[in-house]
Amino acid sequence: MELALSLGDTPKPFSILDHHNRSQQQKMKDLGFCMGLGNRNNLEDIHFKNMMREKDDDGHRKTDERISSSSSPDPSPPPLQLDLLPFSPVLRSPPPPPPSHRCFPWLSKNLIAEPGSQTKPVKPLEVKPLAAVSDQDNGEEPVAGESSPNNSNSGTSSFQMDFSSIFKRSNSGRLFPSRKRDLELTTVNLELVDVIERDQRACSRGGGMSDEDENGLTRKKLRLTKEQSAFLEDSFKEHSTLNPKQKQALAKQLNLRPRQVEVWFQNRRARTKLKQTEVDCEYLKRCCETLTDENRRLQKELQELRALKTSQPFYMQMPATTLTMCPSCERVATTTTTTTTTATPRPQPATTGSHRH
DNA sequence: CGTAATAGTCATGTTACGTCA
DNA sequence: ACTGACGTAACATGACTATTA
Numbered sequence: 116m117e118l119a120l121s122l123g124d125t126p127k128p129f130s131i132l133d134h135h136n137r138s139q140q141q142k143m144k145d146l147g148f149c150m151g152l153g154n155r156n157n158l159e160d161i162h163f164k165n166m167m168r169e170k171d172d173d174g175h176r177k178t179d180e181r182i183s184s185s186s187s188p189d190p191s192p193p194p195l196q197l198d199l200l201p202f203s204p205v206l207r208s209p210p211p212p213p214p215s216h217r218c219f220p221w222l223s224k225n226l227i228a229e230p231g232s233q234t235k236p237v238k239p240l241e242v243k244p245l246a247a248v249s250d251q252d253n254g255e256e257p258v259a260g261e262s263s264p265n266n267s268n269s270g271t272s273s274f275q276m277d278f279s280s281i282f283k284r285s286n287s288g289r290l291f292p293s294r295k296r297d298l299e300l301t302t303v304n305l306e307l308v309d310v311i312e313r314d315q316r317a318c319s320r321g322g323g324m325s326d327e328d329e330n331g332l333t334r335k336k337l338r339l340t341k342e343q344s345a346f347l348e349d350s351f352k353e354h355s356t357l358n359p360k361q362k363q364a365l366a367k368q369l370n371l372r373p374r375q376v377e378v379w380f381q382n383r384r385a386r387t388k389l390k391q392t393e394v395d396c397e398y399l400k401r402c403c404e405t406l407t408d409e410n411r412r413l414q415k416e417l418q419e420l421r422a423l424k425t426s427q428p429f430y431m432q433m434p435a436t437t438l439t440m441c442p443s444c445e446r447v448a449t450t451t452t453t454t455t456t457t458a459t460p461r462p463q464p465a466t467t468g469s470h471r472h
Numbered sequence: 473c474g475t476a477a478t479a480g481t482c483a484t485g486t487t488a489c490g491t492c493a
Numbered sequence: 494a495c496t497g498a499c500g501t502a503a504c505a506t507g508a509c510t511a512t513t514a
Contacts, residue, residue, distance in 0.1 A: 337502065338490065356482085376505060380484070386501085388483085 335455045339379070347376070351383050 339347070346369055350361075357365070357380055359373075366373040 140504085339502080359480085375502080377481085379501095381484095382501065384482085385484070 324339070337375070339371075343371065347379050347383070351380065355384055356380065 284430075347365070350357075352367055354361075357376065362373045362376050365371070366376045369376070
């Protein structure tokens, strides 16, 4: 049984996390949609606003320095961009996979409306092409589960709404509605985003939230490649938990969705705990067997002593005897102590050990 | 300061898929 | 080809914490 536990190790930082801008740009790509607000620093998906916070090495949350550095907002914030690029089949054409790129089932099978596919086309939301979505035009490789927004034939759609007057950003980077009236609107929008995200999840699984959706499609399960598993294992050895930045970085490196990385770590921790439980169980079982044997032996010894008592009543006149465990050989040693018995025929010296190795 | 709302993470249990003997 | 066991990805749920209004 193999068990690798790394407890108490100082988490090592991810080297890739040094590339803040790069990973930040990738965040929205990983999501498959993006939603930006106000100034450039607000180009953060509201769903991932808390990703701006991270835990420090001691596990305590701390505010990302990027947030505090965003205290000087762009004086002329552009309108918010809500680029909704769900994995809806009707919204995209199959992204041509690079020759060296792995093929992922949720892209090849589930997301693309293949001829003969029973996937019902999803009615696109309000379509209004964006003039430029800079974050998705940085020439980086597409991440699994993401779209190819700049594909002119893709038919991708985007929202373009002005939310800059609706939201305001807190000191820690969170987004909040600036007015009470906007709260309701915000709620509606957040619900919309949530619905879209759920739809993305459902699409990425190739099925619905239920086991079998209305089209009779069951969810497909991704099998991680050996390389991906090995990389995740290495990361797990360094630290068994992830902060949002590490999750994002790993997802980017492995061409996985952050959710997949998160799930993998959760399952990995569960497996580790299960193995540890099995090890503990085995150990306790051995302890139990040892104690059972010891108990049996002591019972036998007790019977012998009782028999001796019956046959030799005079034996009871001996000083009181206590049994102690020899620490070196773990055998019982008899130790006698002086008592006040006056009829003791053979006084024994106090605390004389009668055990011999 | 206390509280409600919200969002994120985690542990835990379950389900369902892929693989293999 | 079929089947059951097994590993595991994905999900559901509740608890907990942090943050903000």
